[in-house]
Amino acid sequence: MIPQTSLNSLEFNKLLEIIARHAHSNASEKAVLAIAPLSRKEEIEKRFSCIEDILLMSNNGTPLSVLPFKDIEPVLQKVRPEDAIPEPYELAWLMDFFQAVHEASAQIRKDASLIALNELTADLTDRKEFLGILSRSIDREGNVLDTASPELAELRAEKKRLEARVRKRLEEIVRDEETAKFLQDSFISQRSGRWVIPVRMDSKGQVPGVVHDVSRTGETAFVEPIAIIGLSNEYENIVAEEKAEVMRILRGFGAMIREAAGGIEADFRIMVSLDVLNSIAMTALQFRMFAPRINEDNVLHLVKARHPLLLHAASQKGKGNDIVPIDVRLGGDKVVMVITGPNAGGKTVAIKTIGLLFAMALSGIPIPADSSTTIPLFQNLLVDIGDKQSIEDNLSTFTAHLSNMMEFVNKADSATLVLIDEMGTGTDPEEGAALACAILKELKKKSALIFATTHLMDIKVAAHREDGMVNASMEFDSKTLMPLYRLRSGEPGQSFALETAERYGLRKDIIESARALLGRQRADLENLIKDLDQKRRSYEEAFDGLKKKTVELEKREEGLDGLLKGAEAGKKEIISNAYKEAAGIIADVKREMNILLEEFKKRDREKAKGLFKEAALLQKGVEEKIK
CATH class of the missing domain: 3.40.50.300 (P-loop containing nucleotide triphosphate hydrolases)
Structure with a gap:
């Protein structure tokens, strides 16, 4: 095993910090910073293969989509006990994680050529149904939605109706002339969960009700008028029922997570590995790095x-x-x-x-x-x-x-x-x-x-x-x-x-x-090394010059070869044309000779024979010239 001290001496940790900047999860960032040399060649080459797949996706214009996700392992640990209740924001983290799994697995499985990545993500589970239930129940900010259950929707509707009635009654009290003269202001607020109006401290006995708070200056008492106490109590009861329903919903999600915790944890490890590999690939792309x-x-x-x-x-x-x-x-x-x-x-x-x-x-x-x-x-x-x-x-x-x-x-x-x-x-x-x-x-x-x-x-x-x-x-x-x-x-x-x-x-x-x-001897030795270095440089320069000249000569040779090939082709064409022309001349001479022979036949035969021999010699001479 390679000691950490050796890696620190080489500032390996600083390199990992650069890679970690590409991570989409705090868990992936920790995993990047924990990278260490592997001992088995198969493991190293497997990692290289996955990274090459990710780089291939980027080069093809479809970079791997890794959506941001939180470290959900603490959530999984939290819900292991029976009746454990996760926080709504923790469920929002799970939603982000399930969405990240869905996006990455769908993209990778579309391309069968990504052999290493498909092997890595083969066991990822796309929890669409679970994601759908969460999406209907929790928003991205971690709030429980009205649509989480029909009971919750009904309670919240009733809560709004009661709140509207309380506000309306308070507005009537504030506008009443007999009451308004005892008020510090006309606004309506809440103190300790109860609806109140601001009454001047010296007049608090003039407005029947319960004092729930006093301002810092001591000049204002926040009074819940007796006229709305009944409505407020109804409102508080509805709020309590709403909280109980929310707890029931969250407890149900805790049970669902607990049941699937093993599979979700395995998916989480795969997604962290995928994000780590993607972070390495993005760094490799940035600095033109290659697998050795x-x-x-x-x-x-x-x-x-x-x-x-x-x-x-x-x-x-x-x-x-x-x-x-x-x-x-x-x-x-x-x-x-x-x-x-x-x-x-x-x-x-x-x-x-x-x-x-x-x-x-x-x-x-x-x-x-x-x-x-x-x-x-x-x-x-x-x-x-x-x-x-x-x-x-x-x-x-x-x-x-x-x-x-x-x-x-x-x-x-x-x-x-x-x-x-x-x-x-x-x-x-x-x-x-x-x-x-x-x-x-x-x-x-x-x-x-x-x-x-x-x-x-x-x-x-x-x-x-x-x-x-x-x-x-x-x-x-x-x-x-x-x-x-x-x-x-x-x-x-x-x-x-x-x-x-x-x-x-x-x-x-x-x-x-x-x-x-x-020292003289030391100086001589240093000068010897210096002279050798200079000679080596001059030899290298001369060698580079020879290489350039060789290239130039090769180019010239190629040019001459081209010219020779062109000349050879021209020569063949000239000879071909000459043969054609000569053949025409011979044919013309033969025609003229035949005409002469016909005339001489009509004349003296002996003279004709002599002329025939003379014509034959003439034809032979013509043929010799055109060869």
Whole structure:
């Protein structure tokens, strides 16, 4: 099981808070915030399938309809005892829930291609009849309607008639001249459920009746005239009967809910699950997130991966496209990656991206990366990011990191992803680097996948020499002194501490003094890395140029092929026309020769023979020319 501390270090809870904003129920919101990585591949893929169905519905222009609903589990618990009486507003919650079930199940069952969603909601019960009874009895604000029962309708009608009679009689008393002169005002009100008129305190004995209240100033007595006491008593009796009828109706609903409580509770869990999946799908749609492939080959391969929290923050400012994606692969013969590079260059963000997307994928949440991304089905995630020093626990920065390393060495196995930030810091650099290298070797023996960031040269060298380890770096533009936030595998990076200090405005004389103090051998090594990086960049630029030229040559070749094909077709047409023309010439010559022969036959035969041979030679010459 992946520890909560690791998820908190990666701010997984903040991602869940973003997803929870799409929830339609407070119960669904709680369920989203409780999402954790799953251990079985089948569960993860099942969740992905449901989310893909919901996304398909959105892409087809018919997004899943999840109506808002309340957490009804407390209501179901409340009505379990016999004669339990639900509140009218709780019945209104049930109405909203039944309506949400009806809408969602009807929409999903219309489309048989939504296999995963149909499987999830197969046991949902559409309680139309129950919903109809509730709709006739309770309004959306939680008031019991007159139509809840014939008795209630009759009692409320009688109540209105009595109220009208009481008001009419009071209005008559207020308008009476003999009484009006003792009144503070002419309005009619209620006190303690009784109808009263405002009488001046010094005249309260002049208006026969019962005093039910006195104003704050003490100048007004609220008197129920004796003339309406009989009507008021009738009114109170009707009110009491109305309350009793309402209680009877609510008790009946309590019995109905109690009888169906098991099924309603099962429906509630399904609807919460559906709302959670819909919330995830809406977040995936918002940030163009895709379901990765879950593998059991212990290979982690992220393609165009972005940190979701950075993506969310940038999107709020309309700069979502500014987040630089990373590509990274680890697994097989390489299980340890040491990431180096400049301060504020993105090393920590890179391993947080790796860890958070790993946790998302195993939780069945699509990730902001290309769909060709693949994530290993691991059971553990060990994270050491940030300063864990504690005065209370007597832990310094170094001992806090060391405590985590001891735990990692004990717990890591072939199904563990380990993320370590700023490895080897907090103590003497040489000793810290040696200890870090030894820990990395031990973790490598456990066959875990390990990503570690550092600035220490000795760790870079060890990663270069050690089998199963690989260096990686965050790119930095030495010309502009700006980080590029691109992760490059296969080569170590520089810290660029002096360049970063210069970019942040530290005085140049201090920077030059630091350069002079930097050891010659260390400076030469840093310069070597810098030169290699520049050469690599120039090779890449040259390679890009060759690729462009290759593309251009291919286009030219295609053009020449087209021209040659056109020329060949033209050649064939010319030859064909030439043959036709030659055939015509030969035919004409033959006709002329035949005419000549006819004439010569009439003349001397010997001379005719000579002419015939001469004509034959002439015909042969013509044929040779037109071949």
